[in-house]
Amino acid sequence: MGNQMNDFEWPRELQTTIDGLAQGGDGVGRYAGRPVFVAAALPGEQVRVRLTERRNGWARGVLLEPPSNPAAERVTPPCPVYQRCGGCDWQHQTIESQRQAKQTILAEQLRFVAQTDQAEVAVTAAAEPWHYRSVARVHIDGRQVGFYAAGGRQIVEFEQCLIIDPRLNTAIERLKPLLPLVGLREISLRLSTTDGTIHGHLLGQGQSGWRSWARRWLAADKTIAGVSAETREGWMALAGAEYLYEQLGNVRLRITPTSFFQANVERARAVLQQIEQFLPLNNTTRLLDGFCGVGTFLLPLAHKIGHGWGIEEHPAAIRDAQASAKANQLTNVTLKTGKVEAILPQLKQQFDLAIVDPPRRGVEPVALNALIAAEPTMIAYVSCHPGTLARDIKILQAGGYSIQHAQPYDFFPQTSHVESLVLLSKV
Numbered sequence: 001m002g003n004q005m006n007d008f009e010w011p012r013e014l015q016t017t018i019d020g021l022a023q024g025g026d027g028v029g030r031y032a033g034r035p036v037f038v039a040a041a042l043p044g045e046q047v048r049v050r051l052t053e054r055r056n057g058w059a060r061g062v063l064l065e066p067p068s069n070p071a072a073e074r075v076t077p078p079c080p081v082y083q084r085c086g087g088c089d090w091q092h093q094t095i096e097s098q099r100q101a102k103q104t105i106l107a108e109q110l111r112f113v114a115q116t117d118q119a120e121v122a123v124t125a126a127a128e129p130w131h132y133r134s135v136a137r138v139h140i141d142g143r144q145v146g147f148y149a150a151g152g153r154q155i156v157e158f159e160q161c162l163i164i165d166p167r168l169n170t171a172i173e174r175l176k177p178l179l180p181l182v183g184l185r186e187i188s189l190r191l192s193t194t195d196g197t198i199h200g201h202l203l204g205q206g207q208s209g210w211r212s213w214a215r216r217w218l219a220a221d222k223t224i225a226g227v228s229a230e231t232r233e234g235w236m237a238l239a240g241a242e243y244l245y246e247q248l249g250n251v252r253l254r255i256t257p258t259s260f261f262q263a264n265v266e267r268a269r270a271v272l273q274q275i276e277q278f279l280p281l282n283n284t285t286r287l288l289d290g291f292c293g294v295g296t297f298l299l300p301l302a303h304k305i306g307h308g309w310g311i312e313e314h315p316a317a318i319r320d321a322q323a324s325a326k327a328n329q330l331t332n333v334t335l336k337t338g339k340v341e342a343i344l345p346q347l348k349q350q351f352d353l354a355i356v357d358p359p360r361r362g363v364e365p366v367a368l369n370a371l372i373a374a375e376p377t378m379i380a381y382v383s384c385h386p387g388t389l390a391r392d393i394k395i396l397q398a399g400g401y402s403i404q405h406a407q408p409y410d411f412f413p414q415t416s417h418v419e420s421l422v423l424l425s426k427v
Ligand SMILES: C[S@@+](CC[C@H](N)C(=O)[O-])C[C@H]1O[C@@H](n2cnc3c(N)ncnc32)[C@H](O)[C@@H]1O
Pocket: 260, 261, 262, 268, 291, 292, 293, 294, 295, 296, 297, 311, 312, 313, 314, 317, 338, 339, 340, 341, 357, 358, 359, 384
């Protein structure tokens, strides 16, 4: 328990009424004026809570029993390992209320952190609530295969995960009889939604026997197109195809096993389409894609612009983007390896339009200031964390930008993760 020296004495258990949902997914109640974050609790519910973390200004806890007055949005989670597996924290509420909550969370972050009332948050753009993930990262111990338990490293086995693509469930079932494999701790399986092939990436203490095991896996399951392993230097191919490919717009993107690529590819396509509609691209446009990954947004837009710049810190992802640019005959892109905060200030390049899609920690202030200095007329900010998004928007607003459109995209139904697209334009 994360107790701290307190001047406020929290009880072990308490009763409260939930009045909202916090970024991060918990219900929020109050005790002696201080917020109490309660897992799996919904607004309006009166709950009895056992505290698991007590701080001076706030506490966190879990339900002692089902709420006495369950919210109308409460549903029975369909997954048999719900709350044991650390995967889906919001299966206890309807998909409609999840989406409404994501909208509220984004609106509140923009209001309270970015301090803007000007932003109207559009209705959450939604897609398939189940079986949407094209990546599954399973942990392995001997013959045990599963996901980590909530808040721990214990493996929770499952028969059919309800949020991964059914083809990944089948591949995991076919994999089990081939185990154990000495030194194997984890496999990341990625499905190409374009051609249905799967790539398996092995993590652990690699052994000489892994290569022949990989060949056996390929022979046992025809959907597995390639197997690779993590190494100290990066990665190595063990058997079959080295790369996976996904079609986005009119571009076929190459994806190395260690490169970031979106886990919900259908939503990534929807965001790309929306960016394309928002940004007034033409054949003289100078477009920046900060945090470009394998070129997910930049390359499909390249045929519509004058010149594009992509910046990405992971060398393998930039090599993928370069290979895809070449294979798709896109000669009007400059791809730079390195941190956006280091490269952008040095580029001294003006842009007409910009896309940024940073990790959860958001964009460094030095990079935001360099972006402002580059004077794009519009910025499309794709975010996986509403808090850091709102913090960064505050800086962009001070730099002369205002929000034109803000919308959550439901990339991860059944979870509290909020992905959003915000369009800003120069005032
Ligand atoms: C959320 S992903 C987006 C990638 C790409 N836009 C896509 O949709 O596939 C963020 C990317 O930023 C990269 N990254 C993280 N921190 C970075 C930094 N400081 N500078 C440049 N790239 C960074 C990661 O390697 C990752 O590829």
